Amino acid sequence: MPTDIEIARQATLIPITEVAKNAGVPDEALIPYGKYKAKVDTATLPTTSNGKLILVTAINPTPAGEGKTTTSVGLSDALHRIGKKTMLCLREPSLGPCFGVKGGGAGGGKSQVMPMDEINLHFTGDFHAITSAHNLLSAMIDNSIYWGNPNDIDLRRVTWRRVLDMNDRALRQIVGPLGGVSNGFPRETGFDITVASEIMAILCLASDLEDLQKRLGDIIIGYRRDRTPVFCRDIKADPAMTVLLKDAILPNLVQTLENRPAFLHGGPFANIAHGCNSVIATKTALRMADYVVTEAGFGADLGAEKFMDIKCRMAGLKPDAIVLVATVRSLKMNGGVPKGQLTEGENVEAVRAGAVNLKRHIENVKKFGITPTIAINHFYLDTDAEIAVIKEMAESYGADAVICKHWAEGGAGAEDLAKIVAEKADTGAPDFDQLYPSEMPLAEKIETVATEIYRAANVAIPSAVRKQLKQWEEMGYGNYPVCMAKTQYSFSTDPTALGAPEGHEIAIREVRLSAGAGFVVAIAGDIMTMPGLPKVPSAENIYLDENGQIEGLF
Numbered sequence: 281m282p283t284d285i286e287i288a289r290q291a292t293l294i295p296i297t298e299v300a301k302n303a304g305v306p307d308e309a310l311i312p313y314g315k316y317k318a319k320v321d322t323a324t325l326p327t328t329s330n331g332k333l334i335l336v337t338a339i340n341p342t343p344a345g346e347g348k349t350t351t352s353v354g355l356s357d358a359l360h361r362i363g364k365k366t367m368l369c370l371r372e373p374s375l376g377p378c379f380g381v382k383g384g385g386a387g388g389g390k391s392q393v394m395p396m397d398e399i400n401l402h403f404t405g406d407f408h409a410i411t412s413a414h415n416l417l418s419a420m421i422d423n424s425i426y427w428g429n430p431n432d433i434d435l436r437r438v439t440w441r442r443v444l445d446m447n448d449r450a451l452r453q454i455v456g457p458l459g460g461v462s463n464g465f466p467r468e469t470g471f472d473i474t475v476a477s478e479i480m481a482i483l484c485l486a487s488d489l490e491d492l493q494k495r496l497g498d499i500i501i502g503y504r505r506d507r508t509p510v511f512c513r514d515i516k517a518d519p520a521m522t523v524l525l526k527d528a529i530l531p532n533l534v535q536t537l538e539n540r541p542a543f544l545h546g547g548p549f550a551n552i553a554h555g556c557n558s559v560i561a562t563k564t565a566l567r568m569a570d571y572v573v574t575e576a577g578f579g580a581d582l583g584a585e586k587f588m589d590i591k592c593r594m595a596g597l598k599p600d601a602i603v604l605v606a607t608v609r610s611l612k613m614n615g616g617v618p619k620g621q622l623t624e625g626e627n628v629e630a631v632r633a634g635a636v637n638l639k640r641h642i643e644n645v646k647k648f649g650i651t652p653t654i655a656i657n658h659f660y661l662d663t664d665a666e667i668a669v670i671k672e673m674a675e676s677y678g679a680d681a682v683i684c685k686h687w688a689e690g691g692a693g694a695e696d697l698a699k700i701v702a703e704k705a706d707t708g709a710p711d712f713d714q715l716y717p718s719e720m721p722l723a724e725k726i727e728t729v730a731t732e733i734y735r736a737a738n739v740a741i742p743s744a745v746r747k748q749l750k751q752w753e754e755m756g757y758g759n760y761p762v763c764m765a766k767t768q769y770s771f772s773t774d775p776t777a778l779g780a781p782e783g784h785e786i787a788i789r790e791v792r793l794s795a796g797a798g799f800v801v802a803i804a805g806d807i808m809t810m811p812g813l814p815k816v817p818s819a820e821n822i823y824l825d826e827n828g829q830i831e832g833l834f
């Protein structure tokens with residue numbers, strides 16, 4: 281099988297104007313960025329439909345990922361193939377994983393969105409705009425302090441950091457500005473990766489440009505000595521930040537390898553942020569199509585939980601069906617096979633042992649009132665016996681399971697999945713509900729997710745953190761949902777505790793209030809909001825060949 285980028289290069293794309301026309305996007309709403317990309321001015325779009333929303337999630341992944349994005353593309357193409365007017369909504373990839381470990385976020389094999397190289401690199405500049413807006417606020421905070429600190433910001437309590445869309449551990453904790461009087465007042469700060477920025481979350485949760493600016497103004501950048509909050513609007517940065525984001529708030533329209541439409545918009549990771557694409561793209565798609573396929577990052581313990589408890593709660597959305605992607609390789613890993621040995625031949629018993637992870641995720645998704653359909657994402661080396669075990673175990677857990685070959689075959693490889701999922705979406709999910717009510721106290725929300733989803737026996741919240749949560753409740757933020765930051769590999773905070781650990785302790789190290797985005801981030805264990813590069817980063821294999829073509833992107 282050729283590589284993803286080789287497949288992409290051989291693809292026959294149609295002009296984005298044709299993709300738009302097929303999707304029902306009128307010319308006046310289309311803002312082309314070249315021949316194969318465009319932004320869509322959603323405000324002018326007609327409401328032609330009231331679509332069904334299908335969420336694609338997964339079991340806990342190997343470092344490469346188990347194919348949520350690939351399956352979302354394949355399922356969307358397959359729904360078109362069976363005559364369903366469908367819109368695909370994905371996140372935009374970050375440069376961090378692309379040049380780090382995981383690679384791009386445009387799907388894979390015959391189920392990709394195009395043009396994958398541009399999508400995985402600078403795309404339409406949204407992440408650069410978010411980075412600039414975030415760092416404009418950072419610069420204006422230090423500038424305000426430099427010129428006399430009129431807001432009495434306590435230099436020890438500036439919570440607003442800087443961001444960069446790259447994995448750079450050297451920037452996690454820094455002291456600055458150094459260099460003496462002309463540079464300002466030194467203080468501890470640091471960088472997060474852009475996808476962990478509150479501005480990324482705001483862009484993904486805002487309903488329109490006006491709501492975006494209000495949310496930007498609501499950002500708390502730090503506190504005074506009397507512990508009262510200082511807002512972004514006190515620094516007078518929100519109007520200029522909105523100018524920097526006025527194009528980024530418009531969703532990006534591209535196409536699949538089968539020339540079907542896809543919105544790619546926003547890109548928060550699901551281990552350190554809420555992991556869902558934008559509400560604007562999703563709601564627009566629901567107005568345009570009968571079925572909308574969207575995904576949430578990493579496993580159902582992270583992306584799916586946040587999709588339902590944060591995105592759906594805030595936007596008044598609800599999933600009509602849920603697809604849970606399972607793979608032989610991840611179940612083998614969860615069954616005890618070391619990462620480096622996952623392709624070393626058939627191991628039915630390891631798959632069976634690892635199926636406890638699948639069982640746990642099915643049980644968890646059911647807590648939201650929906651039984652997921654299992655998409656067994658077939659890899660080339662999977663044996664019939666290994667696949668059969670997944671199907672057998674899924675069905676024993678009360679879930680339908682469908683073998684999918686969309687990576688190798690495109691939409692044709694997911695038509696069985698499309699038929700079963702469309703039927704379930706048509707029935708809908710009348711019992712859907714969030715995991716906890718908005719009025720539950722913040723600490724209890726953290727405990728609920730940790731015990732109900734992660735199956736922890738104990739949730740260690742230090743007294744200083746509890747005090748901070750109480751303070752935020754007194755300030756009026758008690759109704760906010762929580763956004764757990766935790767490793768994507770385990771239900772626990774130990775990334776090596778695979779399968780279905782229970783009875784462990786979830787230790788909350790820090791909480792951050794995203795007053796503009798509308799949630800409280802609870803950081804559990806050692807998860808970092810600025811990832812580091814691996815010993816051999818993917819970047820070492822990315823280059824331009826003699827014809828100036830990009831090689832090494834996947």
Ligand SMILES: Nc1ncnc2c1ncn2[C@@H]1O[C@H](COP(=O)(O)OP(=O)(O)O)[C@@H](O)[C@H]1O
Pocket residue numbers: 284338341344345346347348349350351383384385386387388389578657658659660687688834
């Ligand atoms: N069935 C498959 N066979 C081979 N490679 C696959 C298959 N499904 C996905 N991949 C590859 O695995 C990686 C992760 O897929 P992706 O869809 O990005 O997963 P996720 O969105 O869950 O992180 C990508 O490089 C993709 O090309």
Ligand SMILES: O=COP(=O)(O)O
Pocket residue numbers: 345348349382385548549550551555576577578579
């Ligand atoms: O936030 C993580 O997303 P993927 O699972 O698609 O890598």
Ligand SMILES: [Mg+2]
Pocket residue numbers: 345348349350385
């Ligand atoms: Mg993905």
